[in-house]
Amino acid sequence: MRKLILEPGWDESHEWKICVYYEDTDAGGVVYYANYLKFMERARTEWLRSLGVSQHEMALQQARGFIVADLSMKYRAPAQLDDALTIQTTITQARQASLHFAQRVLRNQDVLAEGRIRVGCVEVGSFRPAPLPESLYQQIIQLQQRQ
Amino acid sequence: MRKLILEPGWDESHEWKICVYYEDTDAGGVVYYANYLKFMERARTEWLRSLGVSQHEMALQQARGFIVADLSMKYRAPAQLDDALTIQTTITQARQASLHFAQRVLRNQDVLAEGRIRVGCVEVGSFRPAPLPESLYQQIIQLQQRQ
Amino acid sequence: MRKLILEPGWDESHEWKICVYYEDTDAGGVVYYANYLKFMERARTEWLRSLGVSQHEMALQQARGFIVADLSMKYRAPAQLDDALTIQTTITQARQASLHFAQRVLRNQDVLAEGRIRVGCVEVGSFRPAPLPESLYQQIIQLQQRQ
Amino acid sequence: MRKLILEPGWDESHEWKICVYYEDTDAGGVVYYANYLKFMERARTEWLRSLGVSQHEMALQQARGFIVADLSMKYRAPAQLDDALTIQTTITQARQASLHFAQRVLRNQDVLAEGRIRVGCVEVGSFRPAPLPESLYQQIIQLQQRQ
Numbered sequence: 001m002r003k004l005i006l007e008p009g010w011d012e013s014h015e016w017k018i019c020v021y022y023e024d025t026d027a028g029g030v031v032y033y034a035n036y037l038k039f040m041e042r043a044r045t046e047w048l049r050s051l052g053v054s055q056h057e058m059a060l061q062q063a064r065g066f067i068v069a070d071l072s073m074k075y076r077a078p079a080q081l082d083d084a085l086t087i088q089t090t091i092t093q094a095r096q097a098s099l100h101f102a103q104r105v106l107r108n109q110d111v112l113a114e115g116r117i118r119v120g121c122v123e124v125g126s127f128r129p130a131p132l133p134e135s136l137y138q139q140i141i142q143l144q145q146r147q
Numbered sequence: 148m149r150k151l152i153l154e155p156g157w158d159e160s161h162e163w164k165i166c167v168y169y170e171d172t173d174a175g176g177v178v179y180y181a182n183y184l185k186f187m188e189r190a191r192t193e194w195l196r197s198l199g200v201s202q203h204e205m206a207l208q209q210a211r212g213f214i215v216a217d218l219s220m221k222y223r224a225p226a227q228l229d230d231a232l233t234i235q236t237t238i239t240q241a242r243q244a245s246l247h248f249a250q251r252v253l254r255n256q257d258v259l260a261e262g263r264i265r266v267g268c269v270e271v272g273s274f275r276p277a278p279l280p281e282s283l284y285q286q287i288i289q290l291q292q293r294q
Numbered sequence: 295m296r297k298l299i300l301e302p303g304w305d306e307s308h309e310w311k312i313c314v315y316y317e318d319t320d321a322g323g324v325v326y327y328a329n330y331l332k333f334m335e336r337a338r339t340e341w342l343r344s345l346g347v348s349q350h351e352m353a354l355q356q357a358r359g360f361i362v363a364d365l366s367m368k369y370r371a372p373a374q375l376d377d378a379l380t381i382q383t384t385i386t387q388a389r390q391a392s393l394h395f396a397q398r399v400l401r402n403q404d405v406l407a408e409g410r411i412r413v414g415c416v417e418v419g420s421f422r423p424a425p426l427p428e429s430l431y432q433q434i435i436q437l438q439q440r441q
Numbered sequence: 442m443r444k445l446i447l448e449p450g451w452d453e454s455h456e457w458k459i460c461v462y463y464e465d466t467d468a469g470g471v472v473y474y475a476n477y478l479k480f481m482e483r484a485r486t487e488w489l490r491s492l493g494v495s496q497h498e499m500a501l502q503q504a505r506g507f508i509v510a511d512l513s514m515k516y517r518a519p520a521q522l523d524d525a526l527t528i529q530t531t532i533t534q535a536r537q538a539s540l541h542f543a544q545r546v547l548r549n550q551d552v553l554a555e556g557r558i559r560v561g562c563v564e565v566g567s568f569r570p571a572p573l574p575e576s577l578y579q580q581i582i583q584l585q586q587r588q
Contacts, residue, residue: 177568203468217513217515218474220509221511222508222510
């Protein structure tokens with residue numbers, strides 16, 4: 001049976017705005033390639049926060065954390081100092097112990113970079129796979145049904 | 148003649164809010180000490196932007212840039228993941244080719260870190276000292292007289 | 295016609311050793327996921343240097359630079375503070391204006407992370423695709439024939 | 442009684458070599474100012490390692506860590522991509538719960554940056570001041586008497 005991977009629905013995606021500072025750029029005059037991953041994690045964090053979840057509290061109170069399992073990135077055009085960027089984040093698959101995200105980095109209407117990221121939920125300390133906190137999992141399922 | 152160094156006036160200072168993400172922290176569980184300098188530069192950039200100045204345009208159009216000449220930092224208490232921080236920025240001295248800033252990093256009313264930074268204006272490429280763009284210099288002088 | 299993608303030959307790969315410092319870790323107690331891309335770029339830089347190429351000189355003298363076009367990463371196990379890591383780098387495909395790398399991050403014999411990176415050669419400034427400097431291209435072709 | 446602050450003795454200082462990679466630079470074409478603090482911490486870590494101390498083990502086995510209390514920096518000339526730098530590290534004062542370092546960043550014989558850093562020893566988790574591990578303290582005292 002072929003696994004159906006839906007194209008991400010960008011219209012419904014979470015959006016987070018950031019600005020490019022000197023710290024983000026390199027001597028090539030553009031944003032350093034690893035720093036897009038920072039932008040994308042900020043956006044995933046804010047997406048979680050929009051669902052009422054603080055990762056700091058989740059670690060302290062539920063001993064759960066997230067860890068990136070794999071990812072792929074396409075870089076289409078470079079971002080520059082002072083650019084105002086929008087990071088779009090959408091869930092493409094939710095499982096009990098992992099989440100699949102699609103994310104894009106845009107400057108106005110131009111897609112500068114896009115990525116697919118699979119994040120696993122783990123026990124703090126041991127890094128063993130662990131189910132997502134139940135209330136978060138339910139929220140995400142409901143979110144997906146609405147889309 | 149003793150040189151008069153005025154205590155910075157925090158009431159009038161520029162404020163910029165940031166959030167602490169995983170990228171900012173280290174294995175000690177707190178914000179890595181060098182990253183406060185990133186936060187402070189973001190705030191100086193936004194202070195400049197509030198005066199209508201984009202460093203990217205300033206480099207392209209006027210071949211002027213800023214470079215940090217010296218700084219001092221005091222770290223009072225550590226910031227942690229998910230903290231909402233405010234960066235206060237105020238000018239303590241303005242000269243034709245350099246600016247002295249005092250900056251503080253706060254969580255609510257607590258001062259977590261404070262710094263003094265001297266920034267020189269330089270010619271792009273050669274890094275030779277150069278006067279501030281005249282309109283920026285005039286704006287800063289007027290700003291100081293109002294305080 | 296199916297495109298043949300050879301498995302990378304790790305035995306012949308370039309190796310570069312690095313150490314994990316506080317700056318590389320995050321509050322989860324392990325290396326932050328974006329920082330593996332820094333390690334891997336350091337290793338690609340040292341691989342180039344082992345061929346006699348300095349990217350700084352290449353930019354100044356030949357107006358050529360490299361830019362990452364796409365990449366994929368698998369994270370297998372986390373690296374921690376003070377870990378001694380080895381980065382293995384091997385070329386899987388060389389074209390006139392792009393290079394495909396396979397890279398691995400190891401602690402002793404354990405593969406902690408692995409990635410595939412496609413790097414394009416571009417004109418400095420315009421970021422338009424440009425052929426690799428001829429002498430570098432010839433060196434890489436010879437390197438591949440020896441493997 | 443005036444407090445005697447000795448000029449640091451660079452001849453006896455610990456030396457650590459690093460290379461400037463793209464990740465260290467910014468769109469100004471030079472090393473980003475906060476990154477010198479990373480270089481200097483790498484060097485302090487290697488100085489500790491040269492005394493047989495791993496900070497990771499110190500945290501796990503003795504629940505002690507280091508935290509920067511204050512610092513000052515002077516930036517004299519910018520470092521650039523591919524520069525080979527030497528970081529010199531010397532102790533200027535050792536107390537039971539804190540260490541004062543002087544550090545310099547050199548390219549060949551040129552001092553590009555220099556700093557003074559006061560590091561406090563703290564209890565892991567609480568960040569309360571704590572005495573240095575006794576064997577480390579004794580080693581440092583002996584090191585200073587030899588100079």
